[in-house]
Amino acid sequence: MSIKEHPPLHVPVLLQDVLTLLQPQSDESYLDLTAGYGGHAREILGITSNYTESTLVDRDEYATRTLGDLQDKGVQVMHTDFLTAAKQLVQDGKHYSLILLDLGVSSPQLDIPERGFSFTKSGPLDMRMDQRQAQSAHTLIDTANRTTLIHLIHEYGEEPKRIAERYADAIIAARPLETTGELAEAIRLAHVGKWQKTHPATRTFQAFRIAINDELHQVRELMPLLPKLLKKGGRVGIISFHSLEDRIVKRYFTEQRDAGYESELDVLTKKPIAGHTHDVHNPRARSAKLRAAVKK
Ligand SMILES: C[S@@+](CC[C@H](N)C(=O)[O-])C[C@H]1O[C@@H](n2cnc3c(N)ncnc32)[C@H](O)[C@@H]1O
Structure with a gap:
């Protein structure tokens, strides 16, 4: 399959758990910092129906290109890395009811050999999420x-x-x-x-x-910006796929818990929700961990 053809399906990971934890409500605004092919975004926006106050971010142009229909409905689509996007949105004074971060690579990134992420399907040694x-x-x-x-x-x-x-x-x-x-x-x-x-x-x-892709630096620097982007009572969910990422999220949430009256977030997940090992349709889900918090 070449990149120019229609991208293969990306099955959103832990979708039901994300919905249960974040509890999207009609009219709530949504920020998806790793929108990919819009799997989670389409489900959540389908519930909130608030397109004009929602933002989708991805640094992969092959992904953002597939979000045109949502952009037509008024969603802001940003083709940039999430740290740059978050800084910009903080500067713009934006606040959201719901934020999702679904880290790592998408199935199309892994499945298309030209992207250079796959060792089973040989391609050029690329591995850039952002072609620029x-x-x-x-x-x-x-x-x-x-x-x-x-x-x-x-x-x-x-x-x-x-x-x-x-x-x-x-x-x-x-x-x-x-x-x-x-x-x-x-x-x-x-x-x-x-x-x-x-x-x-x-x-x-x-x-x-x-x-x-400077992945750990991106996550580390993003964490303290999340409470600034949430409305009071707003929820954030973070899905990670390896222990290096999860450790950063866990540490930040622990700091928040220990900060007492100065903390900005209440952690909703004492332990992370683990991906479903029996999910044969989605082997990526096996290593997934979901953590969530709510803005005080
Ligand atoms: C697991 S996929 C997201 C899939 C999406 N939730 C869905 O259901 O379709 C991860 C996406 O995050 C993007 N990504 C990873 N790191 C990023 C970063 N630092 N900034 C922006 N996008 C990033 C990747 O390009 C990829 O499309």
Whole structure:
């Protein structure tokens, strides 16, 4: 499938739990900071019917392009990263009843080889969510020194140091690497022992993806802006897909809980709601975690 063809379906993760926790009501305003193909957004806007006070953000133009029908109904669509968008919306004095952040990559990003996120379907080493960005995975992987590669695979891929060193050496020996298939194969050859369900390159791909898209910095800096964007009584839901993201959200919510009378949010989820392991239609859901809070 090429990017120019109609994008494959993205099934919204934890949709029912999002609706139960956020309780969208008729006429409420909605901010979706990772609108993607609009799976959650269409459901929520279908309940609120408030298009003109709602905003959808995504840094992926292939995604925002599919939101034209909602834009025609008066929704503001922003093609930018959510940190830039949030800063702009705070500056504009905007406040919302509902905010959703559904982190990570969409199924079309993973499924279309040209996007360069997939190790099972070989494509160029790209991994940029936003095509306007200068640096792609190719430049990073081809030019990074050993220390940087080890750091990325260990910190962002959460591989043990010893494995990160082995994979970094394998990458350096195999350079220049042009495709995701070549990168996956270099890691597979360096991997020691058997593997079953999870390809040994999974976490290394995660590491480069996080680095290229500056993902953790985006989430970390966004957190304190969320209460500023919520109306009193407004709800925010955050879905994360790996422990590095979830840790940032959890820490921020814990700080809020511990801040006593100075806190701006009440946490609605003592423990995160976990993705459904039995969801065969949506394997992405397996690692999902949902946390939510309400503005005091
Ligand atoms: C899991 S998908 C969202 C799917 C959406 N909730 C739906 O149901 O269709 C994540 C989306 O977030 C976008 N994204 C990830 N990080 C972003 C960031 N920092 N700023 C803006 N968009 C981002 C990706 O491009 C992707 O389209």
